[in-house]
Amino acid sequence: MPESPYLLIDLERVRDNYRTLHAVLPTARIRFAVKAAPVPELIALLNEQGAEFDVASIGEIELCLGEGVEPARMCYGNPIKKAAHIAAAHAMGVRRFAFDTEDDLLHIVEHAPGAEVECRFLSAAPESTTPFGTKFGCTPGEAYRLLVRARDLGLIVAGPYFHVGSQQLDPAAWRIGIEQAGRIVAALADKDIRVGSVNIGGGLPISYTQAAPDPADIAAVVTTATAEFLPETAGIVIEPGRALVGSAGTIHAEVVGVRIAPDGRRWVYLDIGRYNGMAETENEYIAYRFVTERDGDPVDEAVVAGPTCDGDDVLYQRTRVMLPTTLRAGDHIQILDTGAYTASYSSVSFNGFPPLTVHVSGAERE
Numbered sequence: 001m002p003e004s005p006y007l008l009i010d011l012e013r014v015r016d017n018y019r020t021l022h023a024v025l026p027t028a029r030i031r032f033a034v035k036a037a038p039v040p041e042l043i044a045l046l047n048e049q050g051a052e053f054d055v056a057s058i059g060e061i062e063l064c065l066g067e068g069v070e071p072a073r074m075c076y077g078n079p080i081k082k083a084a085h086i087a088a089a090h091a092m093g094v095r096r097f098a099f100d101t102e103d104d105l106l107h108i109v110e111h112a113p114g115a116e117v118e119c120r121f122l123s124a125a126p127e128s129t130t131p132f133g134t135k136f137g138c139t140p141g142e143a144y145r146l147l148v149r150a151r152d153l154g155l156i157v158a159g160p161y162f163h164v165g166s167q168q169l170d171p172a173a174w175r176i177g178i179e180q181a182g183r184i185v186a187a188l189a190d191k192d193i194r195v196g197s198v199n200i201g202g203g204l205p206i207s208y209t210q211a212a213p214d215p216a217d218i219a220a221v222v223t224t225a226t227a228e229f230l231p232e233t234a235g236i237v238i239e240p241g242r243a244l245v246g247s248a249g250t251i252h253a254e255v256v257g258v259r260i261a262p263d264g265r266r267w268v269y270l271d272i273g274r275y276n277g278m279a280e281t282e283n284e285y286i287a288y289r290f291v292t293e294r295d296g297d298p299v300d301e302a303v304v305a306g307p308t309c310d311g312d313d314v315l316y317q318r319t320r321v322m323l324p325t326t327l328r329a330g331d332h333i334q335i336l337d338t339g340a341y342t343a344s345y346s347s348v349s350f351n352g353f354p355p356l357t358v359h360v361s362g363a364e365r366e
């Protein structure tokens with residue numbers, strides 16, 4: 001058994017998740033957001049399934065190339081990139097890029113001539129559980145203007161692109177985004193630009209302690225909205241990260257200690273915390289489920305914290321986490337649905353605690 005803590009990813013489950021998404025949105029191109037879990041075996045499996053890949057850096061491009069992904073199946077989807085990295089990606093064969101500013105567009109024109117582009121606009125969707133805020137995306141009007149400019153500068157217009165925010169619990173968010181995208185597509189048609197695809201981003205949620213809508217619920221909204229607001233010629237790209245890998249991962253951890261603080265609250269310290277995998281507990285956004293070897297014993301509320309000397313390395317102190325009162329140092333604890341945004345965020349050995357290691361099981365190659 002690997003040393004605790006570690007993340008175990010069930011590749012069989014990833015394949016099931018991929019097939020479920022494909023079944024509910026059969027005409028959509030599925031583009032895996034590599035950042036959610038940049039794990040070589042997982043990339044290889046999704047490549048075999050026919051997925052495309054959303055890459056955000058040269059490192060992610062190299063990872064995908066190493067697993068045999070054709071560069072034509074990658075999209076450099078990060079709107080924030082150095083001109084030198086656009087040139088390097090182009091030299092490696094990547095021909096599709098996302099952007100949201102004129103500066104980035106001009107860099108693409110210069111360093112990736114003839115590339116296909118998607119312009120990310122900030123949709124009016126409601127906030128998600130882990131929102132992007134206004135970090136990415138121009139206004140829809142600016143997206144229209146920039147896509148016309150892209151065509152005039154010799155690029156191929158893929159189409160508009162939006163992301164409703166990760167762990168988006170409101171299916172109506174996609175309807176809002178698709179309606180906005182539809183207006184951009186119609187305006188582009190007036191300029192004789194036929195959009196090849198509308199990228200409706202990631203954001204598909206999974207159930208943690210809070211239940212999330214099923215992929216089928218979201219697919220129903222997407223299907224209705226695309227029929228209503230988009231021409232038949234515009235294909236759909238979806239860019240899931242969490243929905244493909246989140247439920248496939250389990251973190252195996254250990255209780256380091258239990259203590260009653262001077263204010264009487266019980267603290268449970270784990271060997272995993274904010275800096276070695278549990279980054280999405282920031283602001284207590286994501287409330288993971290715990291399984292302990294003492295489940296069935298009486299439970300009581302606990303503050304759950306990580307192992308470092310850092311005061312912010314606390315997973316939950318406002319969220320009501322109920323854990324067995326009998327829990328003690330050395331007990332094993334599992335954290336469920338942790339396949340996405342855990343190990344990939346855990347890349348620095350803060351305070352001497354190594355980044356989370358990843359192991360895979362299941363799914364022989366086909």
Ligand SMILES: Cc1ncc(COP(=O)(O)O)c(C=O)c1O
Binds near residue numbers: 054163202203204
């Ligand atoms: C550009 C882009 N696409 C797709 C995703 C995947 O989002 P999710 O994991 O919510 O599906 C992200 C996540 O941050 C992203 O930044």
